[in-house]
Amino acid sequence: MNSDKPPADIVESPRIEPRLPPGQVRTEKWPVLHHGLVPDVDLAGWDLTIDGLVANGQRWNWEEFQKLPRARVHSDIHCVTRWSRYDNLWEGVSLRSVIALAAPKPEARFAIIHAEQGFTTNLPLSELLADDVLLADKHDGQALTPEHGWPLRLVVPRRYFWKSAKWIRRIELVDHDTPGFWERNGYHNEADPWREERFADW
Ligand SMILES: Nc1nc2c(c(=O)[nH]1)N[C@H]1C(S)=C(S)[C@@H](COP(=O)(O)O)O[C@H]1N2
Ligand SMILES: [Mo]
DSSP: OOSSSSOOEEEEEEOSSSSTTTTTTEEESSOOOOOOOOOOOOOOOOOOEEEESSSOOOEEHHHHHSSOEEEEEEEEEEEEEEEEEEEEEEEEEEEEHHHHOOBBBOOOEEEEEEEEGGOOEEEEHHHTTTTTTTEEEETEEEEEOOTTTTTTTTETTSGGGGOOOOSSEEEEESSSSSOOOHTTTTTTTTTGGGGGOOBBOO
């Protein structure tokens, strides 16, 4: 992965300088962080929905989701708790490819990401349309473990990692921004690691 020419089918998340954002410390490990318990997901009852301000609402069960075109993204992780993990290889489905299938209406400007157990996070739709944003079911060649988001997590490499919702189930497109779980609990709305947007300044 350190060669100058990565395989053509791997999307390189754009490198922002400095590679290590301010106030971060590099780790080789991959810590586990979340609110609440790891959900006990049953694939037989699992689905992923895209709804809200879309012309063609979408829903896939697990089997259908596995048939969507696959994509790979190489990116760094930056957690608000100050660890960064370089060179993660994510595999799954490009978020923008499935949002395109849903045909967002012109008024759709934000997304509320819904995960198991009521967890939510919010992002501008424009950021979710970047080609390095993935719905990932594999990391470094292995199926995600339950604690890291199996069966499916969002990966938004250019934001602090709390925006990368684990156990994702629904993408709701809306016309106005609505703070999600961590955003209501003191975290910054935008979460840009290079601007150190860690906490809301209230
Ligand atoms: N569903 C859900 N996703 C979540 C969270 C959560 O509480 N629930 N926490 C976020 C936070 S704060 C972080 S730092 C990352 C951690 O991901 P990891 O455990 O795979 O390192 O998951 C994010 N995704
Ligand atoms: Mo976090």
